[in-house]
Amino acid sequence: MQDFPAWVSQYIGLLFKEGGRDRGGLDCYGLLRLVINEQFGGSVPLYEGIAYRPGEDRNLLAHLMDERLRHWEPIPQGLEQPGDGILLRVMGRPIHVGIVVAPGWMIHIEKDSDSIAERFGPESRWKQRLLGFYRHAT
Numbered sequence: 779m780q781d782f783p784a785w786v787s788q789y790i791g792l793l794f795k796e797g798g799r800d801r802g803g804l805d806c807y808g809l810l811r812l813v814i815n816e817q818f819g820g821s822v823p824l825y826e827g828i829a830y831r832p833g834e835d836r837n838l839l840a841h842l843m844d845e846r847l848r849h850w851e852p853i854p855q856g857l858e859q860p861g862d863g864i865l866l867r868v869m870g871r872p873i874h875v876g877i878v879v880a881p882g883w884m885i886h887i888e889k890d891s892d893s894i895a896e897r898f899g900p901e902s903r904w905k906q907r908l909l910g911f912y913r914h915a916t
Contacts, residue, residue, distance in 0.1 A: 782895065785817050786879050792893040799824055806875045809887045810863055813877045818861040820914050850912040858911040864898060867907040
């Protein structure tokens with residue numbers, strides 16, 4: 779088992795809530811925002827209206843992570859570090875994010891699951907879904 783920084787434990791087991799932006803319930807973007815703002819001195823905006831709902835033809839998380847918005851800088855794979863966001867594909871779409879917490883590990887939250895630490899590297903279920911790493915411009 780990986781040794782994580784001590785702060786990681788306070789983000790494990792948080793409840794999922796669609797569109798959630800606080801410790802009472804979070805979606806994946808809400809968790810990303812909470813961790814970056816609390817642990818890395820970021821100022822990630824709230825973006826309350828970005829919750830993904832099945833059937834919608836929007837890739838809002840992909841647009842938020844897009845370097846053209848000048849809030850996120852793409853980071854080459856292998857140079858990611860704790861606090862970087864990870865953009866992941868789910869259902870063939872770039873609609874899920876996690877946060878790097880240690881080499882090869884992220885924390886994230888999904889519907890019907892509390893927040894967890896999980897591998898994102900070659901031995902993981904995410905290996906074919908990983909689209910990129912991004913660092914928020916604070």
